[in-house]
Amino acid sequence: MSDKAFAVLGLFDSPDGLLAAIPRLRALGLGRLEAYTPYPVHGVEKALGLKKSPLAGMVLVMGLVGALSAFLFQFWATGIDYPIVVGGKSPLAWQAYIPIVFEVMVLFATFTAGLGMLLLLNRLPFYGHPVLSSRAIAAVTRDRFALAVEALGEELDVQAARRALEEAGASPVEVVPLPASDGPYSPNALLRGLLAIAASCLAAGLLTYWGIKLMPVLPPMVHMEDQPRVNAQAPSAFFADGHAMRLPAPGTVARGFLPYGPASREEAAALPNPLPRDAAVLALGKARYGTFCAVCHGPLGDGVPTLTAAYGAKPANLQSRTVREYPDGVIFDVITRGKNAMPSYAWALTEEERWAVVHYVRVLERAQNARDEDLK
Amino acid sequence: MSEIEAGRGAVAPVKTREGGEGLLAALALAGGAGVLAAFFGAPAVRFWANVLLWFCFYATVGLGALFLAALEHLVGARWSVPLRRVAERAGSLVLLAVLLGLPLLFSLSVLYPWTRPEARHQPFVSGKLDGWLNVPFFTARALATFALWGLAFAVLAGLSLRQDRTADPRLTLRLRRFAPAFMALYAVTVTLLAFDWLGGLEPAWYSDIFGVYVFAGSFLAGLSATALGTVRLLSRGRLPGVERDHLYNLGGFLFAFLVFWSYIGFAQYLLMWYANLPEEVFYYADRAQGGWPWVMAALALLHFVLPFFALLPRDRKGDPTLLRRAAALVLVAHLLDLYGLIFPSLSKTVVFSWPEAAFALAFGSLLCLWMRRAQSLGADMPVGDPFLREGLEFRL
């Protein structure tokens, strides 16, 4: 403890006493006045001439900064950087950003209010203030009210201050000395402590980052990757042939597949043409005939193909008596299963289309073999 | 744990217009002539839409003021006792509203689509015509509402005025006992006002927060009217003992409920916008074109942004000039709010010309005249209230 006085501090029993003493001591101008109370006493700050707190303005500004940053960030992230349409709304739609904007505004404002008040305005935490080691502080936090005359730079007139306080009704009056050396709660120690905390936070953060990167590949998290199911082209001990992939069961057919009915051409001869001979069917038949049949059998069905003579094969003349006497079912069967050099056209024409082509062929035959009465 | 600002004390006189009753009457008559012209010259829908607008305005302001008085009885607040007479006087507007509402009951078919035969074939509407949206039941509900409003005013203002003469503290007890009943009556009638009169313009639309939304606007309107009346009387020295501290509380309530109104309005909008259901969102789609977005933007600005930032600083909430301006702004914005609830449902594009101006002149002046006349209701403060002295002693 040094012998330089930091302040002269007087304790009062009631808030009225404190409030009455302040103007008297202010008038004497012995030093900077500070009051210490267990709770805020109305009128003290006005009596001491303390300025209004600027905290409200700071909080407003930081709140607006928070709101603006939250809005701009969301706008940029979901609207510009990686636009995604959610719920059919434009990626730039502002309505959905409002809740987060509000919350972040409150967050920024809160931290400004709390930390701004503590760190900036009150310069707390500060463990080295001389009053903290005075005798009066225990009473101040309990139920007494203190008025301190603090040294304003030069030496404090301790005797005058003590007299003034006693005359104003303070009892007991105490001289608070300046602390001599750096105690365990001095600013330096505090700073070192804060740096240690910051360093450990950094270390913890890096460790967490590494841990989070590692954690998904540790058990039991990896258990989900190890699933008791069959993968394509993998071996399997379950089946005799060791393959996990199996062939379809015998008799499996493709969807939409129907087996072809007649077992032979003779059976096919008995099939009636299920389609009516109307304009639509004939149009369909003409179109398909033109696509698939006319190349070999010719546009008129007379076996004069549109292919060059170099083709070699000789397609059947559909106008011949043989073909004209075929039942519809035989022509259908020929288209389906092929005959001689003609391959099956079942891949090209559905059953309906084949029957339509049969109708068209009949029309071609009739057209080339018209009778006189057809012209009347 | 509260601060005391320097210089709080009696309120300095505020410059307001004096003795303009004659002028107001002249303006009202001029507006009335315009209203008459609109009755004959403007389309019927236009005319009755304006009547509906002012009916809702008077009703919401009056009910909001009555709510303020009843709230004081409900929670046993003492700081607001000196101001309660102003609220009770403003509550008399419900009587004026009833006068406007009665003719509306004869013109339902002009405004409301569910009265017309096509409604029988509209999805979402046809099913509720028999049980709810029919003229007899609507009229019965409306008349019951009007009767309840009259009852509420008679009890809240009547008992308080009687207490002026007798100073009987048992009347305070009766008022406190009536307060919960008023709250139930208020909840039901404000919801009916919202669903029937305002929501009925779009019978296919529904929103269960709509009653709360109209309540929020109504309470704000009542607060503004009370604040305006209080500042006016204070500036004329007729409320001795009422200090800035009382005004601060009024300003604080105004501020808080501005935020509440905005929250309710935005919540309804956000939910309907997000889900985008055709059977709901057409309400907002109508307000998103035809010039209506300007009205909506003006509403956001006048009803939220401007008064919010004006009232945000602590020492401004108790400043009489600022409070007067903010309260007047909120009242105008409330009118705009009702306009935005009624007119877009009736017109694809913004309508504002001589009929609206005439109605505004007529009924705005009538409002001011009525409030001046209402000052003859009892003393300027509830002198018989046992807590008046304590209320006047209230300091922050």
Next chain:
Amino acid sequence: MSAPAPSPLPEELAVPRYLEGEVTAGSLDDQVLAFPERKPPLKWFVAFAFTAALAAAGFGFIGYTIATGIGVWGNNRPVFWAFDIINFVFWVGIGHAGTLISAILFLFRKTWRNAIARFSEAMTIFAVMCAGLFPLIHVGRPWLAFWLFPYPNQRALWTNFRSPLLWDVFAVSTYFSVSLMFWYLGLVPDLASLRERTTHPLRKKIYTVLSLGWRGAASHWVHYEKAYLLLAGLATGLVLSVHSVVSFDFAVSVVPGWHMTIFPPYFVAGAIFAGFAMVVLVLVVVRESMDLQNLITLDHLEVMNKVILGVSCLMAYSYFMEAFTAWYSMNPYLHHIFRQYVSGTYGWAGILTLSCNVLAPQVFWFRRARRSYPVMILVALCVTVGMWFERFVIIVISLHQDFLPSAWHLYKPTPVDFAILLGSFGLFFTLVLLFARILPVIATTEVKAILPGAQPHRHGGGHE
């Protein structure tokens, strides 16, 4: 305009004192601050053992869930959300009462809140901690929960800012931070008192560090009071917004029964309702076991029961509005689901909700009921149960029978669901017991400021 002579005030109009007997600043310190300073009684240890065991069991089952998968819960299609979200909404709601008491009542200058504010704020923080557990564990891969935060990553992805689930993340974490900040700032002067009173060297160091060197300087009080006022205002905004954002989880969807615009204020009212009931329950236990009847008076409990009654009426209005609007909408899906709320497989839950939330608190119209321990404890329990079931009704009933009948399916909770729910209660009460042991349960600084004679006579007078 002179007032006639006043007649004597009837008893019912008397203003409650909210304080019993002679209380001075010193006696207050001795009464309240003594608890952290001495060894707790046996009943504290018994209670702690019970709640800690419950919490540990709950955590065990949470570990089992994380290791095995969400399949051990009853969640299945179409009821994809069940106990997990019910519990989340329940606990977040309970937190709101604390913020209302400490922040909103502060702004209204209701000084009776000073004696109960500290405890309520602590309960808020603990409730939010319990609530935060559920979104974390219900995601299936909780070790990837950090994906919920928008940090730059090699997938070049951002979080979906348009999802209410993400709004929840921001809202609840903001709420937690703000409540913690508000609570801690209020604690600082009390910690300074503890610092000066204690002689135990380790405790003195801890209190010294935590009290930040607070010395009660008037120049500090100016900024402190401003910060407190601003934080109260900000916390008030949070009371409205946080539970509204939670309600958006449901209301922005199109599920019948969920897409009701009244959800935001309805959820906030429900939160205050459930929270006040929990506060009443805990306060009754605290005031009896810690002999604080002179500071937490029957007047406090009565006014809180009045609030419970008032909010119960708000809930009744909300339920009625929902039912009426469901009918008015002429939407057949809404008609169906509202019928399912009160009939059908889970109709008993709807009836239970209505009885507990609307009927039971009506007993508080009677003054004797408001001041009676058995009645208020029973009603508070009813409200707690009723509010839990209200979320059950909203979530499970709406989900189990929505648009497509072929997808309808019943929901059956598993024992793991129940164990985790009980575990959350265990966690909450463990934290409450620890708080009561370590820190002052009453904000002595705030109560000192409103004792008679605490303020100079020139500025004293009515605080109402």
